[in-house]
Amino acid sequence: MKILIIVPAFNEEKNILKVIDSLNKQNPEWNILIINDCSEDNTLNVCESTDRAIVINLCSNIGIGGTVQTGFRFAQNNDYDIAVQFDGDGQHIANEIPKLLEPIINNKCDVVIGSRFLINHKGYKSTKIRRFGIKIFQLVNSILINQKITDNTSGFRAYNKKALHFLSDCYPTDYPEPESVILLSKNGYKILEVSTVMKEREEGKSSISGFKNFAYMINVLLAIIMNSIRPTIKQENCNE
Amino acid sequence: MNNYNTDKIQYFAIAGSIIFLIFIFILVRNKKIKEEYSILWLFFGIIFLLISLWRDVLIQLSNFLGIAYPPVAFILILILGIFLILIQYSIVISNLKEKNKDLVQRIGLMEHEIKKKEKHSD
Numbered sequence: 001m002k003i004l005i006i007v008p009a010f011n012e013e014k015n016i017l018k019v020i021d022s023l024n025k026q027n028p029e030w031n032i033l034i035i036n037d038c039s040e041d042n043t044l045n046v047c048e049s050t051d052r053a054i055v056i057n058l059c060s061n062i063g064i065g066g067t068v069q070t071g072f073r074f075a076q077n078n079d080y081d082i083a084v085q086f087d088g089d090g091q092h093i094a095n096e097i098p099k100l101l102e103p104i105i106n107n108k109c110d111v112v113i114g115s116r117f118l119i120n121h122k123g124y125k126s127t128k129i130r131r132f133g134i135k136i137f138q139l140v141n142s143i144l145i146n147q148k149i150t151d152n153t154s155g156f157r158a159y160n161k162k163a164l165h166f167l168s169d170c171y172p173t174d175y176p177e178p179e180s181v182i183l184l185s186k187n188g189y190k191i192l193e194v195s196t197v198m199k200e201r202e203e204g205k206s207s208i209s210g211f212k213n214f215a216y217m218i219n220v221l222l223a224i225i226m227n228s229i230r231p232t233i234k235q236e237n238c239n240e
Numbered sequence: 241m242n243n244y245n246t247d248k249i250q251y252f253a254i255a256g257s258i259i260f261l262i263f264i265f266i267l268v269r270n271k272k273i274k275e276e277y278s279i280l281w282l283f284f285g286i287i288f289l290l291i292s293l294w295r296d297v298l299i300q301l302s303n304f305l306g307i308a309y310p311p312v313a314f315i316l317i318l319i320l321g322i323f324l325i326l327i328q329y330s331i332v333i334s335n336l337k338e339k340n341k342d343l344v345q346r347i348g349l350m351e352h353e354i355k356k357k358e359k360h361s362d
Contacts, residue, residue, distance in 0.1 A: 035348070058348045066341040070348055077349070173341060 003101070004080040005032045006071030007053075008064055009088035013042040016088050017050065023086070024052045026094040033074055034088065037067040064155075065173030072159075072168035083164045085157045092156045096196045100158040103192050110163040110189040113149065113181075114156035114196035121197060133217045137178050140221060144228040145185040150193060152178040163189050170233055175220045182227040253292030261285040280328060284321035291317070 005023055009016050016034065023032050032053040036044045038061040047055045056070060068085055075083045082104055086092050092114070100112045116126070117134070126134065137152040155177055159167065163184065172179035185191055264281045267273045273281075291298050291314060302310040 054352070056348045056352045058344050060340070060344045062341045062344050066345060069341075070345045073345060074349060074352075173338075 001082065001105070002078075002080045003027075003030050003082045003084065004071070004075045004078075005030050005084045005086050005097070006068060006075070007032060007034045007086050007088045008037060008067040008071070009034055009039065009043050009047070010037040010061070010064075010067070011039045011041045011043060012088040013039070013046050015090040016043055016046055019086070019088055019090055019094075020047075020050055020053050022094040023097075026097060030084075030097075031080075033071055035067045035070050037061055037063070063173060065171060065176035068155075068176060069168065069171040069173065072164045072171060075164050076168040080164070081161050083159045085155055085159075087155050091198050091200065093197060093199060096156070097158075099194050099196065100156070103194065104158055104160045108190075109192040110160050111184055111191045112158040113151060113154050113191060113193045114198075115149075115151035115154055115193040116196065116198055117150040118193050118195035121195070129213050133213065133220075136217065137220065137224070140224055141178065141181055144182055144224065147185060147191065149181050149191065152181050154196075156196060156198070172223070172227065175216075175223045178220050179223050179227050182224055183233075186228065186230075187232050250292055250295065254289065257285060257289035257292055261289065277328070277332070280321070280325050284317075284325075287317060287321075 007016075007019060007023075012019075020032055020034070023030060033056065034047045034053045035056045036047060036058060038058050044055070044057055047053060054074075056074065058067065058070065071085070072083060082101060084097055084100060086094075086097070096114060100114055103109050103112050117138075134151065134153060138148070138150055141152050142148045166184075166187065166189065167180065170183070172183060181191065261282065264273070264278055264285060268275060268278045295310075298310045298313055302308075302313040305313060305316075307313050307316075
């Protein structure tokens with residue numbers, strides 16, 4: 001079974017090696033794909049200095065959605081069975097990956113989301129403002145797809161072949177995590193959440209901060225509603 | 241107050257519309273604007289020219305829409321034109337962004353393929 005770990009990276013020179021190390025230690029069989037979204041720092045060189053990861057460099061910054069989608073396209077072209085999305089900032093923990101893989105290997109679902117909120121634990125759970133936003137997404141998404149997804153913004157996910165082929169064609173690029181929950185569910189893909197612990201990021205800044213939080217929430221809600229009223233997509237012609 | 245020569249504004253409007261149309265025309269001829277994106281500009285340019293030539297059109301339109309002051313009808317048409325053109329731009333920009341994303345992804349994947357082949361042949 002070919003497994004690809006997709007790691008999007010933007011300005012992560014300080015974290016990325018640790019991420020590669022931890023993934024490699026967890027299971028040397030996994031192929032690690034780092035996609036450098038045109039970082040302004042030394043991320044590319046740092047990644048290329050190690051031969052434990054496949055590196056794809058994007059010549060222009062296209063954002064997290066497009067970056068992760070590049071990973072799905074790579075996975076489809078190279079016939080991978082499972083793709084795991086794993087953040088390059090060190091907040092996801094490599095030894096939690098088998099938990100995400102298990103339901104897919106046993107054919108229980110198409111997509112697994114690693115959730116911080118499924119079970120009350122002591123791991124990192126984001127700031128107060130963000131948790132409020134996350135609660136709202138929880139409510140809205142649950143109403144729209146009739147399934148309670150507790151962590152819509154989690155970027156720690158695993159996809160089976162069917163789901164990754166679908167997303168390599170039509171992964172949403174604006175607010176990919178919450179949007180793709182709706183998109184996948186609407187198009188008949190089965191989503192399951194497993195409880196995972198996450199760490200607070202060690203170095204660098206998150207892509208969303210401060211006042212942007214509020215604007216982000218409004219934009220995401222709009223995007224979610226738009227996704228929910230779009231017709232379902234036929235596999236052959238889902239490229240917009 | 242009422243000493244305005246209302247003919248004067250009509251001459252200005254006709255001249256303005258013609259200059260505007262010529263300006264768009266030159267831009268298209270010199271390939272600064274693509275034909276498909278000039279259509280809305282030309283369309284509204286022609287409407288302005290027609291309105292300035294026949295002021296009755298504006299008055300009748302105002303009556304029809306229940307607008308008390310005919311120049312407001314003119315501003316209404318103007319705003320409608322600007323809105324349509326801006327919406328067209330939003331569509332074009334969204335489309336370009338999507339295509340740009342696809343290109344960047346494809347180049348990234350291809351560069352990786354090329355590097356892999358170079359390594360193999362070394």
